[in-house]
Amino acid sequence: MTNEPFFPFLRSILPFLGKGALMTVELTIISVGIGVIIGIFGGMARVSRNPILLVPSTIYVEVIRGTPLLAQLFLVYFGLPSLGINLPPFTAAVIAMGINSGAYVTEIFRGGIQSIEKGQMEAARPLGLSYLQAMRYIILPQAFKRILPPLGNEFIAMLKDSSLASTIAIAELMRVGREITSRTFRSFEVLTVVALLYLAITLPLSLLVRYAERRMSVSD
Amino acid sequence: MIRLEKIYKRFGKLEVLRGVDLNIEKGEVVVIIGPSGAGKSTLLRCINLLERPTSGRVIFEGIDITRMDGRNIDKVRERIGMVFQHINLFNHLNVMDNVILAPMKVKGLSRNTAEQIARSLLERMGLGDKLYAYPSQLSGGQRQRVAIARALAMQPDIMLFDEPTSALDPEMIKEVLDVMKALVNDGMTMVIVTHEMGFAKEVASRIIFMDDGYIVEEGTPKEIFSNPKEERTAMFLSKILY
Ligand SMILES: Nc1ncnc2c1ncn2[C@@H]1O[C@H](COP(=O)(O)OP(=O)(O)OP(=O)(O)O)[C@@H](O)[C@H]1O
Ligand SMILES: [Mg+2]
Numbered sequence: 002m003t004n005e006p007f008f009p010f011l012r013s014i015l016p017f018l019g020k021g022a023l024m025t026v027e028l029t030i031i032s033v034g035i036g037v038i039i040g041i042f043g044g045m046a047r048v049s050r051n052p053i054l055l056v057p058s059t060i061y062v063e064v065i066r067g068t069p070l071l072a073q074l075f076l077v078y079f080g081l082p083s084l085g086i087n088l089p090p091f092t093a094a095v096i097a098m099g100i101n102s103g104a105y106v107t108e109i110f111r112g113g114i115q116s117i118e119k120g121q122m123e124a125a126r127p128l129g130l131s132y133l134q135a136m137r138y139i140i141l142p143q144a145f146k147r148i149l150p151p152l153g154n155e156f157i158a159m160l161k162d163s164s165l166a167s168t169i170a171i172a173e174l175m176r177v178g179r180e181i182t183s184r185t186f187r188s189f190e191v192l193t194v195v196a197l198l199y200l201a202i203t204l205p206l207s208l209l210v211r212y213a214e215r216r217m218s219v220s221d
Numbered sequence: 222m223i224r225l226e227k228i229y230k231r232f233g234k235l236e237v238l239r240g241v242d243l244n245i246e247k248g249e250v251v252v253i254i255g256p257s258g259a260g261k262s263t264l265l266r267c268i269n270l271l272e273r274p275t276s277g278r279v280i281f282e283g284i285d286i287t288r289m290d291g292r293n294i295d296k297v298r299e300r301i302g303m304v305f306q307h308i309n310l311f312n313h314l315n316v317m318d319n320v321i322l323a324p325m326k327v328k329g330l331s332r333n334t335a336e337q338i339a340r341s342l343l344e345r346m347g348l349g350d351k352l353y354a355y356p357s358q359l360s361g362g363q364r365q366r367v368a369i370a371r372a373l374a375m376q377p378d379i380m381l382f383d384e385p386t387s388a389l390d391p392e393m394i395k396e397v398l399d400v401m402k403a404l405v406n407d408g409m410t411m412v413i414v415t416h417e418m419g420f421a422k423e424v425a426s427r428i429i430f431m432d433d434g435y436i437v438e439e440g441t442p443k444e445i446f447s448n449p450k451e452e453r454t455a456m457f458l459s460k461i462l463y
């Protein structure tokens with residue numbers, strides 16, 4: 002197997018790598034999905050003048066962004082069991098990555114909300130809409146459109162960072178690559194293919210993001 | 222209908238309103254005039270508590286709303302329509318959705334009912350062919366008429382206008398004033414801040430001249446324009462009427 006020509010070798014490992022890539026995408030979608038849910042509320046908390054919302058959300062963002070994702074991942078997977086909380090690897094990964102992503106998405110939403118002209122809120126309140134209704138029906142829909150590009154970038158970043166989940170025994174793309182490497186010793190070829198597979202997912206996404214950015218700069 | 226009692230408003234050290242008393246009866250059209258910085262906008266914003274008075278009371282139909290909590294203030298705001306100089310339609314919604322949003326989400330009207338109300342309002346304002354246009358596709362005058370329709374769709378008891386034509390090109394001023402005149406003819410209670418003196422003369426049941434944070438003088442258009450009692454009123458009018 003180690004002397005097999007490249008293309009047949011590639012064909013034999015691609016199904017495994019493909020499965021790994023699927024796992025990577027799944028992990029990323031769920032994590033960023035959690036991140037977006039956290040981010041909507043986090044972003045609103047970050048623009049609030051109420052310290053009960055503002056202070057914890059700021060601490061959350063600073064702590065998460067100021068510490069490595071790997072440390073967060075280990076804390077959830079290896080650290081929580083000592084408190085009697087045992088999580089399966091996938092759950093642990095999704096929790097750690099979701100909370101991590103949430104901090105970045107919070108800041109994205111904060112920026113998006115702040116980018117909407119003050120007049121939109123000012124027009125909504127006299128109509129009897131509450132602050133939360135104005136957020137929901139007026140501010141967030143407009144903010145959401147504007148933050149699609151940075152959200153896309155966050156997705157791309159998380160997709161790459163999800164390779165860290167290989168350290169807690171999740172069979173995502175990186176992990177599968179390393180397992181094949183240790184079986185076949187063809188590190189260079191395998192890891193190159195792994196890298197190209199990441200690129201195959203991220204490149205179309207970044208092109209899409211750039212296209213969206215360009216369209217937005219034209220429309221407003 | 223609305224009574225303001227001893228309204229003071231301070232922004233930091235700046236005292237913008239200094240003891241304003243004002244009573245607005247149902248069906249009245251009160252026009253507020255005065256130089257820039259007099260506190261006209263601030264006063265208007267105190268009426269629906271967009272600005273909280275530093276002291277004083279706003280009594281809406283016998284109830285002191287300055288003491289209310291946020292939820293109840295929203296309830297009061299439903300009944301007080303407001304139109305600003307800076308026209309802020311909801312950019313992501315078309316004309317129809319701009320107008321029906323609050324009736325649906327605040328009053329709980331069905332889409333059907335809300336659309337019926339909106340359509341007849343918009344048609345009356347000459348916007349029947351713009352129901353599904355987006356704000357960016359409208360002229361300033363059209364946008365302001367949509368803003369008026371949006372406020373009216375809540376079927377308010379009173380309408381507040383803060384220089385609704387000041388941001389408009391001259392040729393669009395008339396279309397907005399005409400819409401407002403139609404409202405006056407319908408008997409709507411209105412408080413209008415404006416520099417359009419001809420319009421003020423024509424529609425006002427009472428003119429209030431404000432300067433320096435308080436009401437200097439008030440009276441019928443005839444009293445104010447033909448023989449103002451106060452020196453400052455005369456000065457202001459001579460400047461504005463050439
Ligand atoms: N939110 C605010 N913070 C600080 N100062 C304010 C605020 N709003 C208004 N002011 C100040 O209060 C004063 C009165 O403002 P206001 O807008 O009520 O005047 P106005 O009579 O409406 O003037 P204009 O004709 O220019 O619209 C001004 O000096 C203004 O700078
Ligand atoms: Mg003003």
